[in-house]
Amino acid sequence: MDNMQFDQHISRQFNSDLEALKAHLLQMGGVVEQQLLDSIQSLESADSALAQQVLVAEIQSNNFEISIDEECTRILARRQPAASDLRMVLVVAKIVRDLERIGDESSKIAKMAISLSEQNDGQKGYVEIRHIGNHVRNMVRDSLTSFARFDVELALAVAREDKDVDQEYGSAMRELITFMMEDPRTISRVLNVLWALRSLERIGDHARNIAEQVIYLVKGKDARHLSLPEMEKLVQE
Amino acid sequence: MDNMQFDQHISRQFNSDLEALKAHLLQMGGVVEQQLLDSIQSLESADSALAQQVLVAEIQSNNFEISIDEECTRILARRQPAASDLRMVLVVAKIVRDLERIGDESSKIAKMAISLSEQNDGQKGYVEIRHIGNHVRNMVRDSLTSFARFDVELALAVAREDKDVDQEYGSAMRELITFMMEDPRTISRVLNVLWALRSLERIGDHARNIAEQVIYLVKGKDARHLSLPEMEKLVQE
Numbered sequence: 001m002d003n004m005q006f007d008q009h010i011s012r013q014f015n016s017d018l019e020a021l022k023a024h025l026l027q028m029g030g031v032v033e034q035q036l037l038d039s040i041q042s043l044e045s046a047d048s049a050l051a052q053q054v055l056v057a058e059i060q061s062n063n064f065e066i067s068i069d070e071e072c073t074r075i076l077a078r079r080q081p082a083a084s085d086l087r088m089v090l091v092v093a094k095i096v097r098d099l100e101r102i103g104d105e106s107s108k109i110a111k112m113a114i115s116l117s118e119q120n121d122g123q124k125g126y127v128e129i130r131h132i133g134n135h136v137r138n139m140v141r142d143s144l145t146s147f148a149r150f151d152v153e154l155a156l157a158v159a160r161e162d163k164d165v166d167q168e169y170g171s172a173m174r175e176l177i178t179f180m181m182e183d184p185r186t187i188s189r190v191l192n193v194l195w196a197l198r199s200l201e202r203i204g205d206h207a208r209n210i211a212e213q214v215i216y217l218v219k220g221k222d223a224r225h226l227s228l229p230e231m232e233k234l235v236q237e
Numbered sequence: 238m239d240n241m242q243f244d245q246h247i248s249r250q251f252n253s254d255l256e257a258l259k260a261h262l263l264q265m266g267g268v269v270e271q272q273l274l275d276s277i278q279s280l281e282s283a284d285s286a287l288a289q290q291v292l293v294a295e296i297q298s299n300n301f302e303i304s305i306d307e308e309c310t311r312i313l314a315r316r317q318p319a320a321s322d323l324r325m326v327l328v329v330a331k332i333v334r335d336l337e338r339i340g341d342e343s344s345k346i347a348k349m350a351i352s353l354s355e356q357n358d359g360q361k362g363y364v365e366i367r368h369i370g371n372h373v374r375n376m377v378r379d380s381l382t383s384f385a386r387f388d389v390e391l392a393l394a395v396a397r398e399d400k401d402v403d404q405e406y407g408s409a410m411r412e413l414i415t416f417m418m419e420d421p422r423t424i425s426r427v428l429n430v431l432w433a434l435r436s437l438e439r440i441g442d443h444a445r446n447i448a449e450q451v452i453y454l455v456k457g458k459d460a461r462h463l464s465l466p467e468m469e470k471l472v473q474e
Binding site: 066 | 302303307313317320330414418422
C-alpha cells in the first residue's frame with residue numbers, strides 16, 4: 001500500500017467515524033423527541049402510565065449522553081481532527097448536552113403529569129400547554145433537522161421561534177397567575193401547570209442552543225449571546 | 238536544537254497553554270461567584286442598583302465563555318493533546334458552560350430582586366433565600382476549589398451538599414405555597430421568591446455538574462447520572 005492509498009484509507013475510516021457520530025446524535029435526538037411528545041400527551045390526558053414511560057426513557061437518553069461523549073473523546077484522541085472536522089466533534093459534544101437536558105425537562109413535565117393526574121380537578125392551562133408544547137416540539141425537530149442538513153436558514157428560524165415561545169410563555173404565566181389570585185384553591189394545581197410551562201420554555205432555549213451550534217458548525221462563527229438581528233447578520237456574512 | 242530539546246520545548250509550551258486555560262477558567266469562576274453573591278444580596282436588601290450590576294457582569298461572563306471555548310478549540314487543533322491533557326481541555330469546555338449558566342441564573346435572581354424592590358411589601362421567604370443561597374454559594378466555591386486542586390474528596394462533598402439543598406428547596410417550596418394559599422394577595426410577590434429559589438436550586442445542580450467533571454478529570458471515569466453511593470464507590474476504586 002503506497003502512502004496515498006494509506007492516507008485515503010485513514011481518511012475513509014475517519015469519515016465513517018464522523019458519520020457514525022452524527023447518526024448516533026440523531027438517534028438520541030429521536031429518543032428525546034419521543035420523550036417530549038409523550039410528556040406533553042401524558043399531561044394533557046392525565047395518563048400517568050405514559051408519564052412513567054417518559055421517566056424510563058430518561059435512562060436511555062442518559063446512556064446516550066455518556067456513550068456519545070466517549071465517542072467524541074475517542075475521535076479526538078485517535079484522529080486528531082482539524083478545522084471543520086474538529087468543529088463537528090465539538091458541536092456534537094455540545095448538542096448532546098442540550099438533548100440530555102431536553103430529556104431531563106421532559107421528565108419534569110412527566111412528573112407534573114403524575115401529580116396532576118392525582119388531583120384531577122379542572123384543566124386550566126392545558127390549552128397553553130398544548131399550544132406552547134406544539135411550538136417547542138417543532139423547534140426541537142427543526143433544530144435537529146438543521147444539524148442533519150447543515151441548514152443555517154432553518155437554524156435561524158429556530159432562533160426566531162424561540163422569541164415567539166418566550167412571549168407566549170410570558171402571557172400564559174400572567175393569565176395563570178391572575179387565575180390563581182381569583183381562585184386560591186387552585187394554587188397548588190395551577191403551580192404544577194406553571195412548572196410544566198417553564199420546562200417547555202427551557203426546552204425552547206435548548207433548541208435555540210442547538211441551532212446556535214449548527215450556525216457555528218457551518219459558518220465557523222460563534223452565534224451565542226447574540227440578538228436575533230445580530231445572528232441574521234452573522235449568517236448572511 | 239536536538240530532538241529531545243525540541244520535544245521539551247513543545248511540552249513546556251503546551252503545559253503553559255494548559256496552565257493559562259486553567260487560570261482563565263478560575264478567573265471566570267471568580268466573576269460568576271461575585272454575580273451570585275451580589276444577586277442574593279440585592280434580593281435580600283431590595284437593592285436594585287446592585288441587581289443592575291449583576292446584569293452588567295453577565296456580559297463579562299458571556300465573553301469569558303466564548304473566549305475560553307475558543308482557547309479550548311485552539312489547543313485541540315494545534316497541540317492535539319492525549320490522555321489526561323485531552324481530558325483537561327474537554328473538562329474545561331464543560332465547566333465553562335456550567336459557569337455561564339450559574340451567571341445566567343444569578344441574573345434571573347437579580348431580575349426578581351428588581352421586581353421585588355418595586356413591590357416592597359414583606360420579606361416572606363427571605364430567610365430561605367439567605368439560607369439556601371449561602372449553601373449554594375459554598376457549593377460553587379468548593380466545586381471550583383476541587384477543580385483547582387484536583388480534589389475528588391471535595392468534589393464528592395459538593396455532590397452530597399446538592400442533595401441537602403434539594404431537600405431544603407423542597408421544604409421551602411411547600412411552606413411558601415401554604416403561605417400563598419392562606420393569603421392570596423401575596424401570590425404575585427411570593428412567586429418571585431419561588432422563582433429565585435428555583436434558580437438557586439439550579440445553581441446547586443450546576444455546582445454538582447462541575448464536581449462530576451472534576452471526578453472525571455482526576456479519575457478518568459464518568460460520574461454523571463450516578464446516585465451518591467455509586468459516586469462514592471467510583472471515587473474509592
